[in-house]
Amino acid sequence: MTELNRRQLLLRGAIGAGGLASMSAILAACGGGGGIEGQTSEQATEAAASVERTLADKFVLSNWPLYIDIDEETKKSPTLDGFTAETGVPVEYLEDINSNEEFFGIVQGPLSQGQFVRDVAIITGYMAARMKDLGYLEQFDLESVSDLGNVSIPAPPWNEGFAYGVPWQSYMTGLSYNEDKISSVMSVEELLTEPALKGKITLFNSMGDTMGLLMQDAGYDTTKIDPDQFDEQLERLQKAVDDGQVRQFTGNEYTGPLAKGDLWACMAWSGDIIQLQADNDKLRFTIPDKGGQIGTDYMCILKGGDVYTSSVFANYVLDPKIAAQLSVYINYVTPVSAAKPEAEAIDPAVSENQLIFPDEATLAKLQEFDPVALNDQTYNEKFQAVIGA
Amino acid sequence: MRGLRRFLGRHLLTAFAILGFVYILLPIAVIALFSFNDPAGKYNYNWQGFTFQYWREVLAIPALRDAIIVSIEIALLVSVISTILGTLIALALVRHLFRGRSSTNLLIFLPMSTPEIVMGASLLALFLNLGVSTGFVTILLAHVTFCVSFVVVTVKARVTGFDRRLEEAAMDLGANVTRTFLRVTFPLILPGIGAAALLSFALSLDDFVITNFTKGTVITFPVYIWGAARIGVPVQVNVIGTMIFLIAVGIMAVGVLVSVVRARRDRAIAAQAVEAH
């Protein structure tokens, strides 16, 4: 992979700032004493029937930290600059998503009140499904996303024809360990019970990742969740928490302590570890033999976002050249398999990497967690109770 | 025996005080030290080398710069509004006896004794129930609400300590109410007002918890840090932390000097005024 400019990594770690746009909010008392308004599914269906195909003056994109390409010298994203050069639309780029749930909590209020928040946000499949149900997403103008044919992963049921979400990157959830501290950690069982790891591990605060790996470790199917199996594995998780084995449940924030050596092993996202190896070459990523999880993050148009500009942007990043440029830098799994030869031209090592361009054998070990279960309140509450949130 | 005990007592206390100051200043020392760090990776945890780079490039991260600008804008507005509201209340409480005085005292005290999380949650409950979109304005409203009480207390302390006879003297000399207030009262309580304004500015700049509930999608400086903390806070944040400390020390040191000078001058004015009377 390309040698990352280390200081640049630091700069990219910054979270985007919100503009002053919300100045317009004024304390306008407007009744509604009966409770806090919810969203109805009728509102959800009124989608973009006819699209006016003119580009907006500005494109606002919300993304996760370290989830885009950054040129070492100019310290700008070639992909975003390329988009602006091609369309003339400047991009306001915000790295303000740290967890799906938290981002949902932030935008839920404004979206339910019909306020413009962002044009496009990059969110994980199950959360996109939830936001679609709540009527918080606009449909893409699919005619303007002609490169959708390049997408090599199937469209999930909630997202027929990728109308509500165009794939950005896929990610694998597996295990990581620090070779300096422990020789190897190959299974979830080892992670949860190895005495040497007591208080030295973290798991994810996202249910699909943590419960997915536990259930796969027990040999269960995670694409369709069985309540008894779920409860059984939740108990196992509770025990690991009670024993003090688990230090913390985290989102992105496991990366610091892992790179620093405070964590010896943890559940991890593939692309993070590839990037962290630039800081600490003792870190290893492994997909457990019993299997790992795969998930996909989608570009979604938030209610009130500009549909045409967003669709043009989605189309732009699906171009194999751009997709390759992105994956060489961010090291996650690209949904555009045609990007592989392009990536090879930029950096052969990346195209060989199983974690970035996984082959059939690797893909066979991966499962996607049941999206219905992910949006099920009962499962979520049980899980939240165990992780103490 | 008694002398020995005294000696021990004296030095034990001194030793404890030194330890106490070490404890208080240790985090600041760490923040300052790591503002000069030159981390190889993106994590500013381990000391790797000395550099001035991040002091020079303190505003180089656009997102951080924008967050600071938002925070300063809010803090300035909060400082002005809450200082006006609070000063008026403080004047009323000290200078006038009126029915409802103790209820007013209680209403001033309650916000200070409400945990931030309750205040933030209740404001969000209000905004949600009324369908108000959260953002810059709601942050502003929230900050003024928790700053007013602190202004009242700060100004009150100053107004209480000032000699009523000065005003009476001015009135006797023919000055009307407005003139007396502008020429005599206001200059005398100005240091208190200034301190209160600075305090509300600082409180607003620092607030994370209440802001987190009322911010909508706006990102202030503390909100930026909260997000960045998950993936490694940039060195610039340490630089700004150190700057805040130095500015606070500077302003307070000036304040101490000014109050010494003023105390002397006030006594002189008072003596003259009373004599004239």
Add this chain to the structure above:
Amino acid sequence: MGYLRRHPRAVPYLLIAPGLIWLGLLFVVPLYYLLSTSLQSGDIYEGFRQTFSWSNYSEMASQYRPQLVRSIQYAAIATLAALVIAYPLVYFIARRGGQWKSLLLVLLIAPFFVTYLIRTLAWQTILADEGLIVGVLRDVGLIADDGRLLATSFAVVAGITYNYFPFMALPIYVALEQFDGRLLEAAGDLYANPLKAFLRVTLPISLPGVFAGTLTTFIPAMGDFVNAQLLGTPKQYMIGNVIQSKFLVVVDYPLASAGAVMLMALILVGVFLYARALGTERLTG
């Protein structure tokens, strides 16, 4: 102005009106809405409707009892720790500070102007597993080789103690500063024993400051969630963590509101008892 001359009694009401209306609309009314929300039920899909259901309270009290109890425990320990550290320190400044008194006071307060989150992150660095303090404590055998400080109850309580330190130190300082040093000298002559002099004279004089300090430290400490989040683990989570997560992440507004109301109720009882004991004037003075 003419009106004011004719109605001097209106003056104080005109002075307090803007501020009190503000506090009424943005402090009292929100508390009403918090209470109202805590009695609603529903979910984000259907909206939340007023049902006057108390089930949110029973759920909070049963499911999150550990976090509630922990908040009280941590806040109490942190308050005590702050008192133990602050008292001798401000006593030193007030009594032995001499000409350096003002400067020492500045050094005592200035750190707390540095952004709260930055201070807490600094403790993360100080207490880290590979950090200096843990290393020293390991070497002298005070903690086991695989022991740690970060991500423990100790770290959380230490963080709370530090972050609310000035709320303890300042009221005590003010109380101590008010009394005349000669009083202590006289007491010293009278009682001969410095400890006795301290217990009979200094301590009673500083007691109002101690009361105020304990209250102003304990209250925000009870509602804190930042320290548990940054320095602890889910096993250290306090009621504040639950409230903020239910409000902003899980989006269960009624349950979250119930938690906030319970927290506020506990504190109001405390403040009420305190106000009864000292009179309201003292509180804002």
